[in-house]
Amino acid sequence: MLDTNALVHDILNKLKRRQIEGSKATAKLTAELLRSVISQQRLPSTNQAGALIDAIKAIGEQLVAANPVELAVGNIARRVLHIIREEDLSLTTSVIGGLSLSAISDDENDVEQDDYPVLSAAAVAAAARNALRAPSLQTLLEGVPHSAAVLHSNSSADDSEEKTKSTDKNSRSRKLKHNVIETVNDLIQDIATCHEEIAEQAVEHIHHNEVILTLGSSRTVIEFLCAAKEKKRSFRVFVAEGAPRYEGHILANELISRGLQTTVITDSAVFAMISRVNMVIVGAHAVMANGGVIAPVGLSMVALAAQRHAVPFVVLAGIHKLCPLYPHKPEVLLNELKSPSDLLDFGEFSDCMDSATGIGFPLHVVNPAFDYVPPQLVTLFITDTGGHNPSYMYRLIADYYSADDLVLQRKPIS
Numbered sequence: 382m383l384d385t386n387a388l389v390h391d392i393l394n395k396l397k398r399r400q401i402e403g404s405k406a407t408a409k410l411t412a413e414l415l416r417s418v419i420s421q422q423r424l425p426s427t428n429q430a431g432a433l434i435d436a437i438k439a440i441g442e443q444l445v446a447a448n449p450v451e452l453a454v455g456n457i458a459r460r461v462l463h464i465i466r467e468e469d470l471s472l473t474t475s476v477i478g479g480l481s482l483s484a485i486s487d488d489e490n491d492v493e494q495d496d497y498p499v500l501s502a503a504a505v506a507a508a509a510r511n512a513l514r515a516p517s518l519q520t521l522l523e524g525v526p527h528s529a530a531v532l533h534s535n536s537s538a539d540d541s542e543e544k545t546k547s548t549d550k551n552s553r554s555r556k557l558k559h560n561v562i563e564t565v566n567d568l569i570q571d572i573a574t575c576h577e578e579i580a581e582q583a584v585e586h587i588h589h590n591e592v593i594l595t596l597g598s599s600r601t602v603i604e605f606l607c608a609a610k611e612k613k614r615s616f617r618v619f620v621a622e623g624a625p626r627y628e629g630h631i632l633a634n635e636l637i638s639r640g641l642q643t644t645v646i647t648d649s650a651v652f653a654m655i656s657r658v659n660m661v662i663v664g665a666h667a668v669m670a671n672g673g674v675i676a677p678v679g680l681s682m683v684a685l686a687a688q689r690h691a692v693p694f695v696v697l698a699g700i701h702k703l704c705p706l707y708p709h710k711p712e713v714l715l716n717e718l719k720s721p722s723d724l725l726d727f728g729e730f731s732d733c734m735d736s737a738t739g740i741g742f743p744l745h746v747v748n749p750a751f752d753y754v755p756p757q758l759v760t761l762f763i764t765d766t767g768g769h770n771p772s773y774m775y776r777l778i779a780d781y782y783s784a785d786d787l788v789l790q791r792k793p794i795s
Contacts, residue, residue: 385421388414389440396447396454404666404668405600408701409572413443415461416565419558429557430469433438433440437461438789445789450665450717450750452675452704455789459705461565462786468560497556519521556589570703571765575699576601578606578765586695586763591659594692596621597663597677598628601697605763606662607639617642618659623679624648624750625723655686667696669708670778672756672771674698678749684758693760700765706780715754721746 384680392414395401397775401410415437424432439456446457448454569579579601587593593616595602606618618641629645636643661683674680674696687694691734708714724746756771763769769777 385418388417393443393447396444396451397424398446400510401561402451402647404451404453404702405572405575405699407448407451408457408568408699409569411454411457412461412565412569412572414444415440415458416562416569417562419461419565421663422558424558427735430465433465433557437465438786441789448717452706453701454702455706456667456704457568458789459563459782459786460568460701463781463783464564464568465557465561466783466785468557468564472557472560524611572699572701575701575765577698579699579763580604582763582767583609583664584612584614586660586768587616589615591616592619592657592659593617594619594621594683594687595657595663596629596651596679597623597631598632601699602664603632603635603639605697606641607635610639610641617644619654620645621648621651621679621683622646623677626719628677648682651683652686652689655683655690655692658687658690658692660669661687661694662695663696665696665702666751667702667704668696668698668762669713670705670775671707672759672774673708673753674756674759675708675714675751677755678752681752681754681758684695684754688758694754694758695761695763696754696759697763700781701708703778703781705778706725707785708753717750719748719750723748735778764790 392401392410396407401407418436418440420434422433437458441455441462444458445455447716462734568591569649583605587606593606609616611626618636620629620633620636622645623632624647633643633645663676663683665674665676669675676696684694686692708711756774759771761768762771762774764777766777
């Protein structure tokens with residue numbers, strides 16, 4: 382079994398070095414890591430859920446600090462915290478329900494309760510057991526009064542109850558970990574199959590002879606379009622090239638290899654071509670609580686063009702991309718600056734340099750990775766669970782996160 386600390390350290394290094402990128406990859410890796418942490422976590426005799434929550438929070442904060450731009454990491458950490466709280470609540474409710482049923486069954490053999498004070502379920506059960514217990518043979522032979530036998534029985538019952546409580550605590554601890562791990566397994570499975578779940582809905586949204594525009598290289602978009610093609614839908618796809626990294630070229634090659642009619646256009650031609658388009662379908666890096674979208678750079682311009690020509694702007698996003706944070710603070714609405722070499726070759730700078738002094742004109746290159754698309758520019762979200770309006774996203778997010786876990790502090794890594 383791998384050491385948890387070594388595993389956490391390895392993943393932290395990969396996140397900081399950008400060796401793991403993309404919402405799906407980081408979400409799946411985070412869920413698998415937290416599952417390992419939970420399985421190896423030793424829980425105290427009391428407050429097992431609190432111990433698990435503290436452990437997951439500590440690791441979640443480190444993961445978020447390692448690469449804050451990958452919002453899916455924080456999303457999964459918060460999802461796991463919510464799972465722990467829900468499973469603990471479920472176990473507590475079942476225990477209370479069992480005690481209530483025991484109290485009701487004991488009370489059926491008693492007289493009317495209105496004449497007696499209300500006792501707890503445990504007290505009622507203990508009293509019933511003592512009242513029905515007959516004197517032992519040893520008590521009759523030794524002439525010990527029945528009341529003493531009852532007292533002796535009470536002490537034995539107390540010892541038995543203590544042992545039972547200890548056993549119940551261990552059993553409950555194992556049950557909590559087992560239930561949490563099972564639910565995290567379901568979460569990992571959902572992340573792995575989110576493309577298929579979203580693609581199954583393609584036939585409901587793509588129709589014959591439509592023209593669809595997309596930008597960026599999204600596996601979810603590819604599977605969505607190909608699923609419609611497999612359902613005998615005939616349509617054309619316009620792919621914006623996505624400068625400066627030209628991810629649209631990768632997407633276009635993939636679509637052509639799978640038999641879709643594809644046309645590549647420049648990013649600056651989006652406004653010129655948008656009047657011929659029936660729908661814009663894009664992927665997302667993250668979906669914020671207000672329905673806004675953090676997406677590949679250039680999509681804000683596409684969304685504005687779509688709104689200007691009344692073209693539906695549809696965003697495909699797995700549930701793991703739903704972020705419970707609002708993009709009102711700089712530390713939440715983050716961006717990442719890519720290498721200047723994507724825009725200019727370093728050799729071109731030599732033309733601006735004075736060969737004698739080595740001093741040239743100041744030149745700054747800014748190469749952001751993401752855009753923010755406000756919710757008013759989004760027509761529809763298609764997730765694993767179906768289609769949703771932007772105004773509904775906050776309610777959908779509330780089903781997957783606990784209010785106590787929305788903030789994971791970004792602490793410096795030692």
